[in-house]
Amino acid sequence: MTEVSTTRPARRSARAAADAGQSAVPAIRAFDVVVSRVEHLSANFRRITFGGACLSDFGVQGHTLDLRIKVMIPPVGGGSADLGALMEDSGSGWYQQWLSLDQAERGDMRTYTVRASRCHQAIPELDVDFVMHLDDDGRGGPASQWAAAAEPGDRVWIIGPNVHAATCSTAGAYGGIEWRPGLAQNVLLAGDETAVPAISAILESLPEDISGHAFLEVPAGSDCQEIQTRSGVGISWLVRGGRPHGELLDAAVRQAVKVPGWVSLAAPFRVSLGSDTPSGQALAAAAGRVGGPERAAGPEPEDIDVDRTILWETPQLLDAAALDGSLNPDKPAGALPFYAWIAGEAAVVRELRRYLVRDVGIDRKQVAFMGYWRRGKAEG
Ligand SMILES: Cc1cc2nc3c(=O)[nH]c(=O)nc-3n(C[C@H](O)[C@H](O)[C@H](O)COP(=O)(O)OP(=O)(O)OC[C@H]3O[C@@H](n4cnc5c(N)ncnc54)[C@H](O)[C@@H]3O)c2cc1C
Incomplete structure (x- = not known):
């Protein structure tokens, strides 16, 4: 279980x-x-x-x-x-x-x-x-x-x-590793600069038959790095500039994962380095257009006060039922088993958790949400 x-x-x-x-x-x-x-x-x-x-x-x-x-x-x-x-x-x-x-x-x-x-x-x-x-x-x-x-x-x-x-002896069993996609073939990775090392290392490990998207929000254009991956996962660098932390990441995830009840992971951006990076205004505008669905597709996740608690919600193992979509009767035939991994500033991750779990209806067994740091709070 x-x-x-x-x-x-x-x-x-x-x-x-x-x-x-x-x-x-x-x-x-x-x-x-x-x-x-x-x-x-x-x-x-x-x-x-x-x-x-x-x-x-x-x-x-x-x-x-x-x-x-x-x-x-x-x-x-x-x-x-x-x-x-x-x-x-x-x-x-x-x-x-x-x-x-x-x-x-x-x-x-x-x-x-x-x-x-x-x-x-x-x-x-x-x-x-x-x-x-x-x-x-x-x-x-x-x-x-x-x-x-x-x-x-x-x-x-x-x-x-x-x-x-x-x-x-196996990475999947060790408690210091949270990336546990099981049999998922369609993945979403999203994180801020503190998650760039983890997302980069994960992407380097993925085989050819994995598809999906990785969004990495970084402070400046020069922070975009070259990442090697054999997988079909598209990589988008989001250059924050002077915008609020997480705004672009939030917008990108909402634009990529839109459909309530099951997951169709659109790949709206090409691998983008430097001048190829999608403009922040376009993304922010897109986020405005996407909005939320009229009714919640999933349960309201219990609120987490990120000022008091560490946001760390990771499924230990994905069971076959979660992956084959039988928990999700509306899933169209052909939709690939999905897994998402999201890390960064805790308040930003909390909002994405709410969106993916409540609005899109993704089962929490298919998503790892990790607050890597908290604004205004030292670790410890
Ligand atoms: C599992 C995990 C893996 C991580 N991997 C990495 C990694 O590979 N590389 C990496 O750089 N970080 C990583 N982090 C995040 C890192 O642990 C925190 O950023 C940590 O707070 C940095 O410690 P510090 O002593 O510099 O700042 P702290 O003393 O913890 O904090 C001092 C102040 O700085 C703020 N602050 C902390 N981090 C940031 C930030 N990134 N941007 C802006 N303000 C910040 C805090 O809110 C606080 O107000 C990871 C965290 C976790 C939980």
Whole structure:
């Protein structure tokens, strides 16, 4: 049976696993890594490559997809607490132990996506793409400020999957991966700049027989990147410029997924880089024209106060009934099994959730909604 969880999966440790009488190999562990390269990808993205022999134990079998990790941001001018020892000593209580340390000593924990992993090559490395959300004085959250100043040789701790754990043997089973399309052949990916690394990695993994559309909203034209995919998924970059965060993304999804009761994913835009990008005015106008259907096609999803709660609603596994459309008797013959993955600023994701679930009537088992950050709120 499909489960819908509204919280991120709890962290586990060797002690927790042992306490539960399960495998002694911990599902997650701390990796003591060093910055090996820093690349300025664009106006708002910086790629940091982490290296270290310990990374040969990092990962899941197969594609990393939208695999999330925790980056332990060191305090300004100081080194981080020894996470390896803390996890070893405190078992499942490591996080509480870490939290109880003075922040000036422990630093901050932030969530990022593995953009690329080469952990099982001769020189183990992984890439993380940081969004530089800095104000005019160069101030931002601890993670973006750390990334802006990072140099080769800097050390941090990363918490991520232990490739030797049984739960990491298939990407679909590991809790740090939410992309679970099952047998879906028609997909929608939508996200803001924080979701660009995840969407890019997912697109790179997709086979030829998957179709659909990916919408990526980014601050500036130079943030549009080249993404390789064998799939038939069309990619549209939406350049925000001075418009409100999420306006273009919202409009694009509404224009692409219009039909209540079942999903016809129109592909209104070609792959668009730079001057090919559809104009924001056209999209915003299109959103106005699309509007909502006269009656709700699905249930009103329970409201989520994104100021208080993390918006995280991801189906664990898609069951066959959801995919073959038998939950959806109005689905026309020939409509492909559908799956959507939506991530970004929580209030923007919440509105898209409402639209897709209530107005279009998409079954919640077919959509992953993830608030990657909350306006005005630090992570933690
Ligand atoms: C599963 C997951 C995967 C993620 N992957 C990535 C990734 O690969 N790359 C990436 O850059 N981010 C990613 N994020 C988002 C990232 O964790 C947040 O943006 C985080 O808040 C950044 O930490 P910070 O210390 O810079 O800012 P915080 O201290 O957390 O926040 C400080 C202030 O900055 C604001 N803020 C936070 N992020 C942004 C932003 N992007 N734009 C504008 N304002 C912001 C907050 O609202 C707050 O007011 C991911 C989040 C999740 C949950």
